[in-house]
Amino acid sequence: xxxLTNRAASTVVLAGIVAALHIGKIPPAIPVLREALGVTLVxxxxxxxxxxxxxxxxxxxxxxxxxxxxxxxSMVLGQIILCAASLAGMWARQPADLLVLxxxxxxxxxxxxxxxxxxxxxxxxxxxxxxxxxxWGTYMPTxxxxxxxxxxxxxxxxxxxxxxGMLGGLSAVMAVGLVVTVAPDALRRSRDAGHVAVxxxxxxxxxxxxxxxxxxSGPWLVAMAFSMYSSQWLAVVGFLPSxxxxxxxSGPKAGALTALVCAVNVIGNIGAGILLHRGWCARRxxxxxxxxxxxxxxxxxxxxxxxxxxxxxxAVILFSAIGGVVPGTLFSxxxxxxxxxxxxxxxxxxxxxxxxxxQFLGPPLVxxxxxQVGGWQMTWMVTGMASLVGLWLxxxxxxxxxx
Numbered sequence: 001x002x003x004l005t006n007r008a009a010s011t012v013v014l015a016g017i018v019a020a021l022h023i024g025k026i027p028p029a030i031p032v033l034r035e036a037l038g039v040t041l042v043x044x045x046x047x048x049x050x051x052x053x054x055x056x057x058x059x060x061x062x063x064x065x066x067x068x069x070x071x072x073x074s075m076v077l078g079q080i081i082l083c084a085a086s087l088a089g090m091w092a093r094q095p096a097d098l099l100v101l102x103x104x105x106x107x108x109x110x111x112x113x114x115x116x117x118x119x120x121x122x123x124x125x126x127x128x129x130x131x132x133x134x135x136w137g138t139y140m141p142t143x144x145x146x147x148x149x150x151x152x153x154x155x156x157x158x159x160x161x162x163x164x165g166m167l168g169g170l171s172a173v174m175a176v177g178l179v180v181t182v183a184p185d186a187l188r189r190s191r192d193a194g195h196v197a198v199x200x201x202x203x204x205x206x207x208x209x210x211x212x213x214x215x216x217s218g219p220w221l222v223a224m225a226f227s228m229y230s231s232q233w234l235a236v237v238g239f240l241p242s243x244x245x246x247x248x249x250s251g252p253k254a255g256a257l258t259a260l261v262c263a264v265n266v267i268g269n270i271g272a273g274i275l276l277h278r279g280w281c282a283r284r285x286x287x288x289x290x291x292x293x294x295x296x297x298x299x300x301x302x303x304x305x306x307x308x309x310x311x312x313x314x315a316v317i318l319f320s321a322i323g324g325v326v327p328g329t330l331f332s333x334x335x336x337x338x339x340x341x342x343x344x345x346x347x348x349x350x351x352x353x354x355x356x357x358x359q360f361l362g363p364p365l366v367x368x369x370x371x372q373v374g375g376w377q378m379t380w381m382v383t384g385m386a387s388l389v390g391l392w393l394x395x396x397x398x399x400x401x402x403x
Contacts, residue, residue, distance in 0.1 A: 009123045009132050011181045012116050013139060015075055015174045019112040020143020021167055022082050022105050023051050028151040032160045033098070043095045047102055054106030055356030062110040063349015064210050067342055071115040071122070072182045074345075078111030079175035086168035090161040108171075113139070114352055118344030119182070121335050127277070130332050134273015137328035141265035141320075148259035213346045218337025221397045222330055222347075223354035225286065228390035229326045230355040231362025232293060232383040236300070236319060237261055238363050243376055247309065257313070261320045268324020272332070275325075282329050286394035289326035293319055294387035298380040306377075326390070333397060362386070 026047050033039045039047070066074035085104040092098045116136060124132050154163045213219050240261060244254040272285055299305055299315035330351070338347040362382075370376050 006124070008182045009120050011174075011177050012075070012119050012123070013132070013136050015079060015178055016113055016116055016136060016139030017143045017146070018167075018170050018174045019078065019082060019109050020140045021147050021170065022086060023109060023140075024144040024147030025151055025163065025167060026102075028148055029155060029160050029163070032155050033095075036160065037092065037095055037098070039095045039098075043099065046099055050099065050102040051106040051109055052356045052360045054103065055110060055352050056360050057353075058107070058110065059114070059351075059353025059356060060210065060213075060346060060349040062107070063114045063346040063352070066111060066115040066345040066349070067118070067209055070184075071119040071345065072178060072184060074111050074115045075119070075182075076175050076178050078108045078113075079171045079178065081105070081108030081111065083168045083171035083175065086164050086171065089164045090168075110349075110352065114349045115345045117331055117335050117348050118338075118341075121341075121344060123182070129335070130276035131273040133332045133335065134269050134271070134276065134328040137269035137272065137324070137331045138266040140327075141262045141269070141324070145259045145263035145266075148262065149256070209343050209346050212339045213343050213350060216337070216339055218397065219334070219339075219347045219350050221393050222333050222337055223351040225390050225393040225397070226327065226330050226351050227354040227358030228290070228386045228393065229293075229323070229330070229358070231358030231365075232297070232386045233265075233320070233323060234359045235362040235366040236297060236316065236379070236383065239366065239370075239376070240316070261316055264317055264321040265324040267321045268326070269328035272325040272328025276329065276332055282333055283394055283397065285325045285329045286397075287391060289323050289329070290387040290390040290394065292322040293326075294380070294384045296322075297383040301376050301379040303377050337397070 030039070030047070033047075069077075082105055085101045085108060089098060089101050092101065116139075117133060120132050120136055121129060151163055154166065237258065240254075240258045244257060249257070268289070275285060276282060296315040296319035300312045300319065305311050305315075331348075334348050334351050335344055338344040366379055366382050369378050369382055
């Protein structure tokens with residue numbers, strides 16, 4: 001039983017990575033799509049931001065739906081939507097076709113990732129929960145890094161349509177994998193029926209689940225802290241190719257350097273899970289993560305290090321690696337601060353919504369500052385302010401049990 005439980009939880013994490021591959025497939029495909037379909041820069045921008053926009057507008061509502069319809073059922077439906085949209089994209093002939101399908105992929109992505117922490121909570125023991133939630137926190141950087149590395153190779157060899165088709169096939173496999181390895185929602189509900197209060201029942205009105213989630217301070221603090229993290233991480237990583245281009249580094253080399261920065265984020269996420277499992281205080285990990293992000297962005301962008309490109313790259317690596325303890329810790333806290341077991345997806349949805357808002361607003365703010373000062377040298381001030389707010393929010397987070 002223990003082995004089956006671990007296999008089910010690992011399948012949930014893998015499903016998140018596959019969903020993240022769909023998100024990460026667009027950046028390396030933009031040059032190809034511009035040539036093949038005549039995608040303009042504005043349309044490319046919408047292709048990039050559509051998922052963040054969907055998460056920013058619908059995150060908490062999709063979380064409520066996932067709590068009500070069943071966690072496994074939500075993830076399976078999300079993978080089916082991702083499969084159908086990606087396969088349909090193979091026959092796209094106009095940029096508008098891809099934009100519509102991208103909106104569907106955004107919905108599928110949310111249906112997959114929002115119920116996952118709650119499902120992991122039900123699948124693993126309390127002792128192993130921090131480790132698995134830390135592992136779950138790696139889904140996005142892992143998927144993004146794989147897409148940055150594999151996407152260009154597949155598209156160069158076989159075309160972008162084959163890349164879209166391969167990812168659609170992966171989602172189909174994951175949908176089957178979830179059905180085979182994860183117990184049905186009805187079975188888990190029957191096991192829990194004896195000790196679930198009436199007001200906490202999974203079929204309670206969605207307005208009730210939304211109300212009790214958004215009237216507690218815990219979900220707000222964790223969600224806002226996540227937005228402070230995501231805004232600066234995406235701003236720094238998203239503009240790295242542009243920074244490299246200005247330094248004379250472009251093409252595959254720039255893509256590989258950026259992919260490595262994404263990949264090392266996994267170290268912090270897994271490390272957070274291990275340290276939480278060993279009894280480290282969640283607040284201490286958040287302090288370490290936010291302070292490190294502030295210091296490393298100063299080293300990476302300050303004029304004082306203008307003649308030390310290696311030091312700058314090492315700083316960006318540390319920014320992503322050590323900063324990764326923040327999402328790993330916050331996912332664990334999101335499960336703890338949820339008002340009850342049947343509002344975990346709603347709470348994670350609110351965290352996702354605030355995270356998407358940070359991702360939507362952070363990069364334009366950094367770009368605006370760069371345009372005003374004529375370079376990236378003041379980026380550290382924007383990220384530093386986000387880290388300060390994150391530190392203040394972390395100091396106010398309270399959980400019912402030691403993290």
